[in-house]
Amino acid sequence: MSIVLHGFGLGGGIAIGKAYVLNKDLNDVAELSLDETELEHEIKRFEDALIETRKELEHLRNTIPSGAPAELGAFLSLSIMMINDSQISKAPIELIKEYSCNAEWALKKQTEVLSRQFDEMEDEYLKERKNDVVQVIERIFKNLSGNDFDWECGGKLEKGILVTKDLSPVDLVHFKESKFAGFVTDFGSMTSHTAIVGRNLDIPAAVGVGNATQLIYDDELIIIDGQQGVVIINPDSLVLNEYKKLKKSFQDSRQKLRAIRKSETVSVDGVKVDLFANIEVPSDVEDVKYNNADxxxxxxxxxxxxxxxxxxxxxxxxxxxxxxxAKAMKKNPVTIRTADLGADKNPAWNLAHGKSDNPALGLTGIRLSLAEQSFFKTQLRAILRASNYGTLQVMFPMISSAWELKQAIHQLDLVKEELREEGIPFDEDMKVGSMIEVPAAALSIKGILDLVDFISIGTNDLIQYLLAIDRCDESVNYLYDPLHPSVIKLLNHIIKSADKENVPVSMCGELAGNMKLTRLLLGIGLRKFSMYSSNLLHVKNVIMNTNISELETLVAKIVKSENREKIYELVEKLNEGI
Structure with missing residues (x-):
């Protein structure tokens, strides 16, 4: 019997193959009571495991395979930094002493403490960093137990599909060298480092599937639809044949996409559209340049x-x-969003401001920066100084009102004056923008537009706040709907308002990289898209095969509609020919 599972698709097309299930659970360890005379040896075991793990990660960083994504080096540096953190390197030792327990148990207990801390964070991107910490700790477990991963999987993985609870970016690159067809994980989301590296490796994958390792068995035939995040176990012949055709079609279209990489992004009726890339770390610019982003x-x-x-x-x-x-992108603009962090990122902040019962609506984004002005000033100084070496722009997150934005701009002006007095050069004309991701900012946008050079729509948070939905909460994330009538109407309002005031507007959320929504966004007036580099050519292809002037009638109906089913029907019609 066929079973269909759903997760987050990372792109990469379609994979068809036999499953190799790697159901590793390094947290399944027992507590052992030790004599006081054994504690010194146990602490030495733990310290040796730390040293070995650090050496292992440093070796991996120094021998990154050719063709590996640029993000991998940054991830490995971050992993090494985590090992040096006292929460990982010192706290387990204190637990060994306190409970007279084995190192594995102490590390497990400390992992639980750290996991809870990350779960309480309000920012989706930062919350996902828990997986990075757990992956580092799993490496320490491995060195404590003396077990290693079988990268070759006994040869079973070639052209097969890896199914596992989770996968670190380092593991992913190693497995990729085994020529596997795709991967499925129980954990993870679109913002995990594994997802970021997976997208850039262009491997068919679905992450955050939930219980794949429990439902899929070794050697079962499975299909991954990397675009939709769908996993099909034991497909019947009709489904299998259909996906074989889709796979061939995807491979053909990929060849065509490479051919337009250096072409200008212009619609059939001659409308120029700017395509930008979102980046996490400086090394991401290599992919940005390769895909010829603006x-x-x-x-x-x-x-x-x-x-x-x-x-x-x-x-x-x-x-x-x-x-x-800035130097890598030369004259091309680079928009730096100031730190979108919550007060839980620093113990001193927690003490000063207290723990929020509702952190997603608490001291976060620009609110935190304004509350911690020394921290904010340091970042603004760095951005302004760097603006002398390229075309930098600064953008403030989580703005909810013109009053809040004025405070942020005032701090920027103070830092500019300080740099002038110190004789430090910077771009006096550096552009200033605001994220539009809070419904209040969208509804009172005129006051914000009067203060900035540009705006960027952050659809991820805007939709969550507008619909009162946490898309990471599995019990309600089915309600997260980018085609909800209210979402479409609000996006239309933002774009039309910006156009009226001649303020450039871009979109940098997930919607911008969704080629199924490209024509809708073009139809309501969006001319600047920013997305993961891996999505650029797909969106570019849609734009180059679209006559924007012909979208007007259908898009007007979509914007006016209050009927969800009707909207989906009209969007499907809008996408005919893609």
Whole structure:
């Protein structure tokens, strides 16, 4: 009997093959009571495992396979930094002493503590970093137990599909060298590092499937639809044949996409559209340049603040990172979003501001930056200094009102004056923008447009706040609907309002990279899209095969409609020929 599972698709097309189930669960360890005389030896075991893990990660960083995504080096550096964090390197030792227990049990208990801390974070991207921590800890477990992963899987994985609970980016690249067809994981989401690396490796994959390792058995035939995030177990002959045709069609279209990589993004009726890329780390710019993007539409600066023991990147470290991107992109614009963090990222902030019962609506984004002005000032100084080496723009997150935006701009002006007094050069004309991701900002957008050079629509949070939906909550994420009538009407309002005031508007959320929504967004007036590099050519192809002037009638009906089913029907009609 066929079974269909759903998760988050990472693209990469379609994979068909036999499953190889790697059901590793390194947390399944027992607590052992030790004599006091054994504790010193147990602590030594743990410290040796740390040393071995650090050496292993440093070796991997120094021997990254050719063709591996640029993000891998940054991920490995972050992993090494995590090992040096006292929460991983010191806290388990204290637990060994306190409970007279084995190192594995102490590490397991500390993992649970860290997991709870990450689960309480309000930012979806940062919450996903829990997986990165757990993956590092699993490597320590491996070295404690003396077990290693079988990268070759006894030869079973070639042209097969890997099914596992989770997969680190490093593991992913190693398995990729075994020429496997695709992978499925129980855990993960669109914002996990595994997802980011997976997208850039262009491997058919579905993550966050939930219980794949329990429902799929070794050697079962499975299909992965990497576009839809669908996994089909034991497909019947009709389904199998249909997906074989789809796979062939996808491979043919991929060849055509490569041919348009250096072409200008212009619609059939001559409308120029700008395509930008979202990046997480400076090394991402290599993919941006390869895909011939018009610039960086969103540089998420959060990675600079995922540091150890609450010590964030210094002004010089930030300056170096921003300079690297600015120089690499030359005259192409780079938009840096100031840190979109919550107060839970720093122990001192927690003490100063207290723990929020509802952190997603608490001290986060620009609210935190304005509350922690020294932190904010450091980042603004680094951005302004780097603006002298390229075309940088700054953008503020989580803006809910013109009053809030004025405060942020005032802080920027103070830093500019400070740099002038110090004789430090910067771009006096650096453009300033605002994220539109809070419904209040969208509804009172005129006041914001009067203050900025550009705006960017953050659809991920905007939709969540508008529909009161946490899309990471499996009990309600089915209600997360980008084609909800209210979402479409609000997007239309934002874009039309910006056009009326001659303020450039872009979109940097997931919707921008969804080629099934490209024509709808073009129809309501969007001319600047920013997305993961892996989506650029797909969206570009849709634009180059679209006559925008012919979209007007259908799009007008979609914007006016209050009927969800009717909207989906009209969007499907809009996409005919894609």
């Amino acid at each position: 610039g960086v539409g969103l540089f998420r600066s959060e990675f600079l603040f995922l540091s150890n023991d609450g010590h964030f990147a210094t002004e010089e470290q930030q300056f170096d990172a921003y300079c690297e991107v």
